Amino acid sequence: MSWLTSYVRPKIRTLLGKREVPDDLWTQCDSCKQMIFSKELEKELNVCPHCGHHMRASVPDRLRWTFDDGQFTRIELPKAPVDPLGFRDQKRYSDRLKENRAKTHLDESLVVAHGRVGGQNAVVAVMAFEFLAGTMGAALGEGLVAAARLAVLQDAPLIVFTASGGARMQEGMISLMQMPRTTLAVQMVKDAGLPYIVVMTNPTTGGVTASFAMLGDIQIAEPNALIGFAGPRVIEQTVRETLPDGFQRSEYLLEHGMLDMVVKRPEMRERLGQLIGLLRERDAAKAA
Structure with missing residues (x-):
């Protein structure tokens, strides 16, 4: 029991009488x-x-903060096979999915919406860390392909907010195959001459980092986000050396050239709007 529940809350209840404190x-x-x-x-x-x-931010909050006036339209994503391997550890994989869907009110670890960002049309895909730690399975691969197709259809940039613990072990090789699948989805956007912007949030790790998270035309991260493939502890145990301070954090990666910018959350929508405008002007100039 924390000092908040054991000391602060009883004090507040005493001051407020018998009214219940939320x-x-x-x-x-x-x-x-x-x-x-x-x-x-x-x-x-x-x-x-x-x-x-x-x-950490929930998917609804992230979408509301990103789109102009908090207005957006979510799209229904393609359905992927449920529990293709019949996987079971302490629980059945199908039961874990049901529990997470009930708890988060999300179907999977990716949500896709479209609307306006900085006054310009955009498609935004947001990973849900609250859903099985944002792990990447077949459904996420299908979702990112759908987001890419929508961006091409609407002639709009694709913005992806990443937050993930990596590949979803319950789907085995199927999960690993989403790395090339999501890479092809990104290439679809780039072949259409559309901007692809990645915003990495805490944490972005594993197969997500090794695929679509590192392919942006512009690579952005929130401050102090953990970004990498393996975790720092695993790396230290492997190389048997002490890692530098701030290793795998946004600021360290910016300093070493793996990011283009670190942007604070209250400034994100405006910065994304600026970048979309600049990239679209660049593409229009190339086409002229």
Whole structure:
């Protein structure tokens, strides 16, 4: 039991009499451990007002923050085979999917929508870390292909927000095959002469990093996001050396040329609009 539940909440109840205090009134920052009013945190787009730490964001919030006036249209994604390997560990894979769908109200770890960003048409795909840690399976591959086709159909840029623990082990080789499949989806967008922008959020790891997350015309990351293939602990154990401070974090990768920019969340929509405008002008100039 934390000091918030054991000390702060009883004090608030004493001050307010017998009225019940909502469980979600406060949120503790993962980084500085400061307590923040949940309503204040919502206004700050889940960025800690004390230390600037970017907390995880849900898919609905990410879409609302990205599109102009929070207006967008979600598309229905193709259905992929459920539990193609009949996989079971401590639970059946099919049961895990049912539990996560009930908990998150999402069908899978990718959501695709279209609307306007910075006054310009755009297709946005958002990975849902809250759904099985944003792992990549056949459904995600199908979803990204659908997003690419929609971008080509609408003559619009494709923006992908990544957040993933990597490939989905319950789908075995089928999951690994989504690496070339998503790469082909990206190439479809590029062959059409459309911008492909990737925004990496915390964490972006595994097969996602090794495929479509690193293929953007512009590579963006949120501050202090963990980005890499294997985790730092695994790398240290493998090479038997101490890694530099900040290794695999956004700022380190920017300094070493793997990112084009690190953008704070409240500035993201405006920056994306600027980039879309610049890239479309470039493409129009090439075509002229």
